Amino acid sequence: MKPARFALARPRDLETALSLLAEAGEAGKIMAGGQSLGPMLNLRLVEPELVIDIAGIEELRRFGHEGDRLVIGACITHADIEDGRVPDIGDGVLARVASGIAYRAVRNRGTLGGSLAHADPAADWLTTLMALDAMVEVASKAARRRVPLGSFVTGALATALEPGELITALHVPAIAKGARFGFVKHCRKVGEFAHAMSAVVIDPERDRLRAVTGAIDAPPLVIEDAHALLGKTRSSGSVRRFDPGIVDAAFQTAGIEDAVDRHVHATVLRRAIENAWPVMPDRSRRQAA
Helix, strand or coil, rough: CCCCCCCCCCCHHHHHHHHHHHHHHHHHEEECCCCHHHHHHHHCCCCCEEEECCCCHHHCEEEEECCCCEEECCCEEEHHHHHHCCCCCCCHHHCCCHCCCCCCCHHHHHHHHHHHCCCCCHHHHHHHHCCCCCCEEECCCCCCEEEHEEEEEEECEEECCCCEEEEEEEEEEEECCCCCCEEEEEEECCCCCEEEEEEEEEEECCEEEEEECCCCCCCCEEECCCHHHHCCCCCCCCHHHHCCCHHHHHHHHHHCCHHHHHHHHHHHHHHHHHCCEEEEHHHHHHHCC
């Protein structure tokens, strides 16, 4: 199927893009890499009068450190992160996640901001960046604001973006020294959307274990204190005491009704905890020091 007719604008700066979006109102649609919007246009699931292609806006491809946070522009592609053109928050944390997204052709075009704006619960970045406690920077013609990613995603394919707003950047906190990160997803075959996915950040120094389970029919499930899933033990052997009963109850509370689905999600979460590895300081920072 071909998309319905629409006008295409390719602004070269953010202010022009925001002006076009404000003027178009609900008839306007933002496109970055087009990996999600393209199929939706072709299937006529969306029929905007104006598509605003922001891929050529240099400001949206910025990256760098702001205090203890890594700031990544919304139009940075998955391949930019996979190939190390953007600093990492640890020794390959973001690059590892990026390298597992769909296929290389998708990673070459798909953008970080586009993935979050689409808010597919099975998207790798949604689960990963929630585990990392990232923040979304959005802008409109009138103002800019920052929103915790957990509040930004309001439902499956739904976000807190207001009319006239677009994502400009992501702010990802530096990962603590000695912390560990784990990410596991389950797909029928490489490149497909995941049927289960979990990311964990283990910070022994702060006695913190934050876990996020994605690929459910809702926003990713954030478990702020996942120690509860391990029973009373917090020793180095606690992974072996992963309590499937407690996890199953947590998933039931989250609305995952099918017992098989809960079992798969629990298995993926256990593997993410088991596979967490020490995160070394960012190489680019070490080189700059």
